[in-house]
Every structure is written in structure tokens, then in C-alpha cells.
Amino acid sequence: MKAIFATAPGSPDVLQLRDIPKPELPSPHHLCVKLAAAGVNPIDTKLRTRPIYYPEKLPAILGCDGAGIVEETGKAVTRFKVGDEVYFCNGGIGDEPGCYAEYTALHEDYCAAKPANLGLQDSAALPLVLLAAWEALVGRASLQAGQTVLIHAAAGGVGHIAVQLAHHLGARIAVTVGDSKKAGLAHGLGAEKIINYREQDFVQETLNWTRSKGADVVFDTVGGETFLRSLNAVRIGGKLATLLATPLSLADTQLARLRNLSLCYELMLTPQVLKLHDERIRQRRILEEGAKLVEEGGLGVLVTHRLPLEQAAEAHRMIEQGGMVGKIILTMG
Structure with missing residues (x-):
């Protein structure tokens, strides 16, 4: 073969x-x-x-x-x-x-x-993208009907599955995308709030969408600065689920602690x-x-x-x- x-x-x-x-x-x-x-x-x-x-x-x-x-x-x-x-x-x-x-x-x-x-x-x-999205949103973040969730890179492999899964669970969905084509895809899959991260500040847009509270859950499939900035897009006591291992500075850790955040790491290959x-x-x-x-x-x-x-x-x-x-x-x- x-x-x-x-x-x-x-x-x-x-x-x-x-x-x-x-x-x-x-x-x-x-x-x-x-x-x-x-x-x-x-x-x-x-x-x-x-x-x-x-x-x-x-x-x-x-x-x-x-x-x-x-x-x-x-x-x-x-x-x-x-x-x-x-x-x-x-x-x-x-x-x-x-x-x-x-x-x-x-x-x-x-x-x-x-x-x-x-x-x-x-x-x-x-299989892999379904498992990653399911393990993160259901297993780690325990996303519930009526909760708000911000999903990064919503048109990507894991992202477009995560949007559909969140919609199935009854959550309200905001997403980040990079262009109008991806925005149309995410909207068609059930996203309520579309944020073009190239033109808009996703943290501020998420706060505006949630009346300054922040999202109940943020799902990060990007890592790096996107993950670190997401610390301010999650509500106090909310959950930030990520597929990546972004290093945290002492200041980042203190910010997460101040906001009582749950940082949820997901590796579906475990x-x-x-x-x-x-x-x-x-x-x-x-x-x-x-x-x-x-x-x-x-x-x-x-x-x-x-x-x-x-x-x-x-x-x-x-x-x-x-x-x-x-x-x-x-x-x-």
C-alpha cells in the first residue's frame, strides 16, 4: 500500500x-x-x-x-x-x-x-475537530443554554464545529473572524455577534455585546496574544478554554486570579x-x-x-x- x-x-x-x-x-x-x-x-x-x-x-x-x-x-x-x-x-x-x-x-x-x-x-x-470542540466546550467549560460564548477563529477547522456545537447547546455566540466571507459562514452557523478582529477590538466588542460583563466562556483556538487579551473578555468568574499552551507572565496570572477566572486547558490527544x-x-x-x-x-x-x-x-x-x-x-x- x-x-x-x-x-x-x-x-x-x-x-x-x-x-x-x-x-x-x-x-x-x-x-x-x-x-x-x-x-x-x-x-x-x-x-x-x-x-x-x-x-x-x-x-x-x-x-x-x-x-x-x-x-x-x-x-x-x-x-x-x-x-x-x-x-x-x-x-x-x-x-x-x-x-x-x-x-x-x-x-x-x-x-x-x-x-x-x-x-x-x-x-x-x-473526528479531531469534533473532539477538540466537544472536550473544550462541554467537558472543560460546561457551556450551558443561555450562556454567552466568544469563539475565536470561528471559520477554522475547530472553530466552525465549535460554533455549531455551541448553537446546539443553546448558547448565545460571538465570534472573531478575519474577513466578510468568514463572517458570512459564522453567521450562517448560528453566530449572533460577528467581530472582525482585523478592524475591531474583540475585547471591547465582547464587553459591548454583554453589557460590560464579558462572556461566560471564551474558547481560544489561536493562542498567543489572542489568549492573553481574552483574559479581559471573560466575565468575572468565567471560563477561558484554550487548545494552546500560551506562557503566562506573573501579571497575567495575577489578572486571572483577580478576575477569579477558570483557565481550562484542552488537549484531546491526551x-x-x-x-x-x-x-x-x-x-x-x-x-x-x-x-x-x-x-x-x-x-x-x-x-x-x-x-x-x-x-x-x-x-x-x-x-x-x-x-x-x-x-x-x-x-x-
Whole structure:
């Protein structure tokens, strides 16, 4: 089969297409899936540049997100049969092989049936961003109906899922975007307040929108100055959830303490990195809930670029240029 390997830390040029044997089943509980597509995420580019989890295991197949058809099942598999269409977030961080490949093997417990009304290739774009948004808004921030939430980079991969999830939860939504096209997308997904961060001060706009209180929850997918400035956009006693690890100065920490803020950090890869079997099953159940939402019309994933597997390096370059709308997928065959 064909697979894309990260051969060394570095630029997108370190991604190489190779022919390797199809994966064998590591246990009787594993499936072999013929992949239709792999999702491409910013974490892939970061792990290519700096493989922090398993640097000793290069070369490695990247790509956490996949969707495809079950081609083989282990003797103990009970949840799926040959021919089932599935999607999942598995591998791709340097240990278990990822999804930049024509086939992959994974434990049946980490696999979910794809949404019935979503194409097989597009399903590959959903798992990681759904898990990140769900874990941040539901798991960390406990976002409730009627609360206000500010979502940064609302047209991006995680952002556009977060807007839909917040809308499903009944929250009032403000977003930051960089242009009118992204504003239209966010409004169509349920955002009430649109803030163009290039032209407006998002802190002041959020205070104006909430009658000077600040948002109950801020969801940061950007980090850096956006995260630090968000300390003043959250209400007193509110929650700031972030996907990034932005350094805090003593003054920043004192400000967060003065405002009694809850700083909520979310890394949806934790169950995989720390090999927490029960937590990975819990995340699979989130994918099952997400599939129901898609089938009910409450959630969709926007795929804006489809590239063949061989163009993985170009997909990484596009993500690293910034300003992405929606998701990129790599297609097989």
C-alpha cells in the first residue's frame, strides 16, 4: 500500500510517499480499514516539525483522522463487520501508524460508525475537530443554554464545529473572524455577534455585546496574544478554554486570579498519548453523538480542499500559511 511518512523533523519536504505492506492486525480486537480519506490538522504540521511524543520512532505515518470501509476483522471483534463504514481519530502521533495511508489498523473500541448522511471522504474531516470542540466546550467549560460564548477563529477547522456545537447547546455566540466571507459562514452557523478582529477590538466588542460583563466562556483556538487579551473578555468568574499552551507572565496570572477566572486547558490527544483505554472509549462515544447530530441536521463539516494522498506536503503548506477556512482532506485512490 501507499503511505506518507514523516522521515525526520523539518519542513513539509520531509514527507515522503512510500510503498509498504498492508498492516497486520495487532490483536484479535483490531480492524483493518481501507481508508477513503484522511483529515489534515494543524497538529500534524506541528508533529512533523517537532515530533515531541515519539521522536525515536521516526519515520512515522502522520494523520489522526480517518474514514473508510472495514476490510478485515480480528477474531474477537464484535462491534463491526466487513463492509461497515467507519470514522475515527487514531494514531498519527508517532506511535501507532496514522491515516496518511491507504490502509490502517485500529482497535474496534476506538472506531465509530460514520454519519449515515455524510460522505465517506468528508467523514474523515470531522473526528479531531469534533473532539477538540466537544472536550473544550462541554467537558472543560460546561457551556450551558443561555450562556454567552466568544469563539475565536470561528471559520477554522475547530472553530466552525465549535460554533455549531455551541448553537446546539443553546448558547448565545460571538465570534472573531478575519474577513466578510468568514463572517458570512459564522453567521450562517448560528453566530449572533460577528467581530472582525482585523478592524475591531474583540475585547471591547465582547464587553459591548454583554453589557460590560464579558462572556461566560471564551474558547481560544489561536493562542498567543489572542489568549492573553481574552483574559479581559471573560466575565468575572468565567471560563477561558484554550487548545494552546500560551506562557503566562506573573501579571497575567495575577489578572486571572483577580478576575477569579477558570483557565481550562484542552488537549484531546491526551487519552492516546497516555494510553488511557477507557478515555479513548469515552471519546469514541463523543464521535457517536456527533454522528447523531450530523444525521439530525445539527452539525456539518466544511471541507474546502481535497488533495490526493501524494500531495500531503502541499496540504501542510496550506495549513502553515494560516487563515484556513474549514478542513483539508487527503483522498485515497
